[in-house]
Structure formats: C-alpha cells, structure tokens
Amino acid sequence: MTHLHATITFADEGDFVAAVPSLLGFHPVDSIVVLAVVDDGPRCRIGQLMRSDLRLPGDDLFMARYLSQTCAQNGGSRVFVLITGGGSERLPQSDFVDLVRAAFDEEGVSVELAVWARSARAGEKWWCYDDPERCGEVPDPDIAPVAAALTVAGLVKYPTREALAATLAPDPPDDIRRRSVLIDARLQAEFRNGQAGECDPEAFSRDWALVDAALDDFTRSTEDLSGRGSEPLWEDERIVGLAVALCHSDVRSECLKVALSARAPAAVRLWTRLTRSTPAPERAQPAVLLAIGAYLRGDGPLAHIALDVAMEANPGHALASLLRAAIGHAIAPTELREIITRASQYSTRTVAAP
Structure with a gap:
C-alpha cells in the first residue's frame, strides 16, 4: 500500500496504466491495482495506491471488500482500477471486477474507470471494462510525467516486485x-x-x-x-x-x-x-x-x-x-x-x- 501526495493528469486510460509502474515502484503482474482519488476534477490528487495479487475465485469477495473498506476508511471518494494479466483473453476477471465495483458502491466510493492490460509495458493494448470496444496502447511508462516526478523524489522503479525484493x-x-x-x-x-x-x-x-x-x-x-x-x-x-x-x-x-x-x-x-x-x-x-x-x-x-x-x-x-x-x-x-x-x-x- 502506497500513500502519495502528487498531482498528475490522465488524458485517458492509457496514461493511468502507464503511471502505475512508477507509482508502485515495479511492474505489476497478475494483479489488481486500485488508485484512490481524494478530490474532484480532471486533475487527480492521489490519496492511496493499493495492489494485490489476483486471488482464486473463492477469495474474490474478501479481496473486493478489503480494498473498498480500506479505501473508504482513508477518505477515498473515487477510484481507478487496473487489472494486469489474469488470463489471455480480452477483459478477463470480469466477474471479479463486478464484485469490486459493487463493494466500492456499498462504501459510497465510485469506480471512475476499470481497465485491463496484459501488462503495463509500453505498446501493450489496454481495454475498458465499461466499454468493451474502447481500447488503446499503453504509453511508455519510463517517459510518463509521473515517472519523472517520482524519480526526482527518489523513488526507483524496478521491472518486477521480485527485482525490488532482490x-x-x-x-x-x-x-x-x-x-x-x-x-x-x-x-x-x-x-x-x-x-x-x-x-x-x-x-x-x-x-x-x-x-x-x-x-x-x-x-x-x-x-x-x-x-x-x-x-x-x-x-x-x-x-x-x-x-x-x-x-x-x-x-x-x-x-x-x-x-x-x-x-x-x-x-x-x-x-x-x-x-x-x-x-x-x-x-x-x-x-x-x-x-x-x-x-x-x-x-x-x-x-x-x-x-x-x-x-x-x-x-x-x-x-x-x-x-x-x-x-x-x-x-x-x-x-x-x-x-x-x-x-x-x-x-x-x-x-x-x-
């Protein structure tokens, strides 16, 4: 779980996906990432970032409630959700995303967008759960504005969580x-x-x-x-x-x-x-x-x-x-x-x- 105090602008879902590796410090694999926003408007002040491995189907409801309750307790008003991996077909984990959306609704937190990509690497295709026809390419995370801001702040990005642990x-x-x-x-x-x-x-x-x-x-x-x-x-x-x-x-x-x-x-x-x-x-x-x-x-x-x-x-x-x-x-x-x-x-x- 990461708390940050930065202001960034997402032009579309691809900008959000590209920002995630720098915000996390590594590229997420088979993960759900939830970015909480604590103010309104197109410029989003990040309040909290949460990541978890995708769980077995029996754990989905527990994870959805944990994420939503944790976010609500810390003042999040709306969230951006990213699923990476989780299947080779387009928009996998749809049932899990529905559970996540419902759990956040119960806490009074709106899901601003939910997006899927096989990875957050440059050139990958992203797809929107809300509009299955909406898609695009992930920009290069290394040159995203948030990457420069966090590098100046002293936070280093690693290719995987295992590389960070190393x-x-x-x-x-x-x-x-x-x-x-x-x-x-x-x-x-x-x-x-x-x-x-x-x-x-x-x-x-x-x-x-x-x-x-x-x-x-x-x-x-x-x-x-x-x-x-x-x-x-x-x-x-x-x-x-x-x-x-x-x-x-x-x-x-x-x-x-x-x-x-x-x-x-x-x-x-x-x-x-x-x-x-x-x-x-x-x-x-x-x-x-x-x-x-x-x-x-x-x-x-x-x-x-x-x-x-x-x-x-x-x-x-x-x-x-x-x-x-x-x-x-x-x-x-x-x-x-x-x-x-x-x-x-x-x-x-x-x-x-x-």
Missing part, C-alpha cells in the same frame, strides 16, 4: 556466517556485563557515535553522486558494531528520530545496507527501520518487503508485527509520523554534540 538480498553466506559469530560473541559479552537491551550512558554514546558516523558517510556519498547508489565500503568490524548498536532500544529510539529529519534519505540507504549485511535475527532491526523510512516517504512496496524480511529474520519482533498491522490497515504516513514524533518526546536520552 535489493534486500543478504550478502554471501560466508560473510553472513562470519558476522553472526562476531555478533554473538559481542552480545554474550554484553550480557555477562549486564549491558543487554539498553546501554549505560557511556555505552550509548559510543554506539550512537557509530550510527551517527555511518549516517554521515551515506549523506556524503549521496551528495557526491546525486544519490545514484554509491556506498562506502566497510569491514566486518564496523558492520558488527552497528548491528550490535541497533540491538539496544535507546539507540533504536534515536534512529526513529532520524526518520523525521533531513537525514532520512541517508538513513534509508544505511538501513538498506545493514539489512543486506546483517545476519538473522539481528537483521530484523535495520529492516524495521528501513520499513518505517520507506513508508514515511511513500514507498509502500519497499516497506512491505522490508517487513517481510524483518519477520522472517525474527518472527517475534514486536515492532515489526505492529507496523505490519498498521500498514495493513492503511495508516497514513502523516499519522505514522505523528506517532513517532509523540513517542520520541518520551525519550529522555540526550545525544551529546560532537
């Missing part, structure tokens, strides 16, 4: 195993010294200095190469130190504050790097921070994938479970930001100025 694939197994041994030894030593969970002031200052320096590295690398993916190279010792630092609740609380600051883009890149570099179960900590940072900037697909990684690394991670439930109920990024702001006010830790 950006969080772990480092080579030998590297992960070696770091796991080092992290276990470090955490066991802390446990023997009574430092597990939350640091004493001296340990906190040391651990936060590690995180702070790493954020500086990623801020500089982003500035030097205009955010094109340059990353500082680190040895195991630094990765292990950061992984252990994020095991401490007071350090993580400080990291949440960073998500609300000008350093948020650098933080997303740092958490991405640590999600790839850190073994389970500690991998869950940067993955959750990445999910928060991604969701706050409107990147719902990456947030979902990061939460999947966190839950796989540590199925009992409380914050990951809470965040997954919140995102599943389409919490607005502004509301999540307010929650983090209020929570940070309870933190009594003061970070000393360098």
Whole structure:
C-alpha cells in the first residue's frame, strides 16, 4: 500500500496504466491495482495506491471488500482500477471486477474507470471494462510525467516486485556466517556485563557515535553522486558494531528520530545496507527501520518487503508485527509520523554534540 501526495493528469486510460509502474515502484503482474482519488476534477490528487495479487475465485469477495473498506476508511471518494494479466483473453476477471465495483458502491466510493492490460509495458493494448470496444496502447511508462516526478523524489522503479525484493538480498553466506559469530560473541559479552537491551550512558554514546558516523558517510556519498547508489565500503568490524548498536532500544529510539529529519534519505540507504549485511535475527532491526523510512516517504512496496524480511529474520519482533498491522490497515504516513514524533518526546536520552 502506497500513500502519495502528487498531482498528475490522465488524458485517458492509457496514461493511468502507464503511471502505475512508477507509482508502485515495479511492474505489476497478475494483479489488481486500485488508485484512490481524494478530490474532484480532471486533475487527480492521489490519496492511496493499493495492489494485490489476483486471488482464486473463492477469495474474490474478501479481496473486493478489503480494498473498498480500506479505501473508504482513508477518505477515498473515487477510484481507478487496473487489472494486469489474469488470463489471455480480452477483459478477463470480469466477474471479479463486478464484485469490486459493487463493494466500492456499498462504501459510497465510485469506480471512475476499470481497465485491463496484459501488462503495463509500453505498446501493450489496454481495454475498458465499461466499454468493451474502447481500447488503446499503453504509453511508455519510463517517459510518463509521473515517472519523472517520482524519480526526482527518489523513488526507483524496478521491472518486477521480485527485482525490488532482490535489493534486500543478504550478502554471501560466508560473510553472513562470519558476522553472526562476531555478533554473538559481542552480545554474550554484553550480557555477562549486564549491558543487554539498553546501554549505560557511556555505552550509548559510543554506539550512537557509530550510527551517527555511518549516517554521515551515506549523506556524503549521496551528495557526491546525486544519490545514484554509491556506498562506502566497510569491514566486518564496523558492520558488527552497528548491528550490535541497533540491538539496544535507546539507540533504536534515536534512529526513529532520524526518520523525521533531513537525514532520512541517508538513513534509508544505511538501513538498506545493514539489512543486506546483517545476519538473522539481528537483521530484523535495520529492516524495521528501513520499513518505517520507506513508508514515511511513500514507498509502500519497499516497506512491505522490508517487513517481510524483518519477520522472517525474527518472527517475534514486536515492532515489526505492529507496523505490519498498521500498514495493513492503511495508516497514513502523516499519522505514522505523528506517532513517532509523540513517542520520541518520551525519550529522555540526550545525544551529546560532537
């Protein structure tokens, strides 16, 4: 689920189809995509974007109601619906689209248009469910106005959801195993010294200095190469130190504050790097921070994938479970930001100025 605050114009159904890959961050396959609009007129302010795999026929009613209720709860007044794939014949999934339309009608939300295409790639044919004779070609998604706007905002498009998930694939197994041994030894030593969970002031200052320096590295690398993916190279010792630092609740609380600051883009890149570099179960900590940072900037697909990684690394991670439930109920990024702001006010830790 993605929340965006952008204004775009759709000249026809083809423009809508072409916008979807950039809005999602990847090309949807065998999917239903619902774009909610929160104002009237030809210029549509996007309130919410939802995507789901096409389900088996027995799940159609559940999915239709879930989409419509979620949209209504978040203030959507009308929606655009896209079906990709789902069959080789023209306008497949017609019965499902009828269920979706009826479910939105029950919630007082109108379906502005419903369109089908085999894919959202340039040159594909689109067809309209409301007028089976109405059709056209999908423009090139890479040069659609929304693609340029979202690229400037820092959101990258991938060919598939799997390609997006691959950006969080772990480092080579030998590297992960070696770091796991080092992290276990470090955490066991802390446990023997009574430092597990939350640091004493001296340990906190040391651990936060590690995180702070790493954020500086990623801020500089982003500035030097205009955010094109340059990353500082680190040895195991630094990765292990950061992984252990994020095991401490007071350090993580400080990291949440960073998500609300000008350093948020650098933080997303740092958490991405640590999600790839850190073994389970500690991998869950940067993955959750990445999910928060991604969701706050409107990147719902990456947030979902990061939460999947966190839950796989540590199925009992409380914050990951809470965040997954919140995102599943389409919490607005502004509301999540307010929650983090209020929570940070309870933190009594003061970070000393360098």
